[in-house]
Amino acid sequence: MESNLNKIPPEAFVFTIGAEKKKESDRFLSESILAMQLSGRLTLETNTEKIVMTPGDILLVCKHQFVKVTKTPVDNENQEAVLLTLKEDILRNYALENQIDNNGKYNGQLNIPIPDNAFLKGFFSSLIPYTQNHKNVGTPLSTIKVKEAIQLLLFIKPELKKVLFDFSEPHKIDLEKFMLSNYKFNVPIESFAKLTGRSLAGFKRDFQRTFGVPPRQWLQMKRLEEAYYQIEEHHKKPSSIYLELGFESLSHFSDSFKKMFGIPPTRLLGKK
Structure with missing residues (x-):
């Protein structure tokens, strides 16, 4: 079970x-x-x-x-x-x-x-x-x-x-470097905030200043850009990458991909 x-x-x-x-x-x-x-x-x-x-x-x-x-x-x-x-x-x-x-x-x-x-x-x-x-x-x-x-x-x-017995809290770290290394993990925004040493409000404020968009919007955009690259350059099937890129279902991934790029991911794969 x-x-x-x-x-x-x-x-x-x-x-x-x-x-x-x-x-x-x-x-x-x-x-x-x-x-x-x-x-x-x-x-x-x-x-x-x-x-x-x-x-x-x-x-x-x-x-x-x-x-x-x-x-x-x-x-x-x-x-x-x-x-x-x-x-x-x-x-x-x-x-x-x-x-x-x-x-x-x-x-x-x-x-x-x-x-x-x-x-x-x-x-x-x-x-x-x-x-x-x-x-x-x-x-x-x-x-x-x-x-x-x-x-x-x-x-x-x-x-x-x-x-x-290390009871220290995470230090405030470089937000851009951290997010570019960890954006694929499908976890709550609060978890990203904690690991960068920020309150949720502070994280959202620093994130907007760094990337110019809210965290959720940036995360989806970054994951979809990575998906486009994996499909186009490495011929990966959508069904083999959607989970590792932080999407909970293939249908949600496909709908989001089509909304951003104008074509479903299977059509991009079919061009190869």
Whole structure:
């Protein structure tokens, strides 16, 4: 059965994602996640790297980034992974309890493979029952399990202290450079604002000043221009690129393309 992260209850701290057929989606991560792949293949793509998880792989995916998630069943076996949200309030509490002082901002690798470890695999096995019914998991119990994960990570890789306990907000960064690298991700405008270190109002104001048009208008125009290039120069089929360019359906993509360029994308492809 396919699952949708958007439908996960806000109180959930651990959950599974799965798919019976290949499926792609874009995510903005406001909190770090520890993931273990159970079956099939899970591909994570950011604007700088691509990571493929196979059964048994464990990955720490850091907060404050856009991720394209591709869930792929393999050899008639559904894709399934268990994910644990490392909630920031629990991380802060752990740092206070253990007198961990980390004032520096982490600027290293954002997706960190965790070595094969029997302790962590046993820990993930203990999480499976919690994924069955989120309502039965109270805050005290979820706090215990997240703190257990923190202790195991620090035991396996002590240098993760700099990652786990970085509570700084994203710095205000170059808006134009950031948007040109990340415009393909289909996430809310609020997520773009957060990662550029701006309030929503400040983001819209700076965006208008930089690009001369509102964010939503620019995003659609930029994605359609990229689609035109991919179809004309690389002969890509519309059905193979609309998702990776941030469109939720092929029909919406085709209608928007025709409205902007005057012809449907299939006709442009047919000219080749």
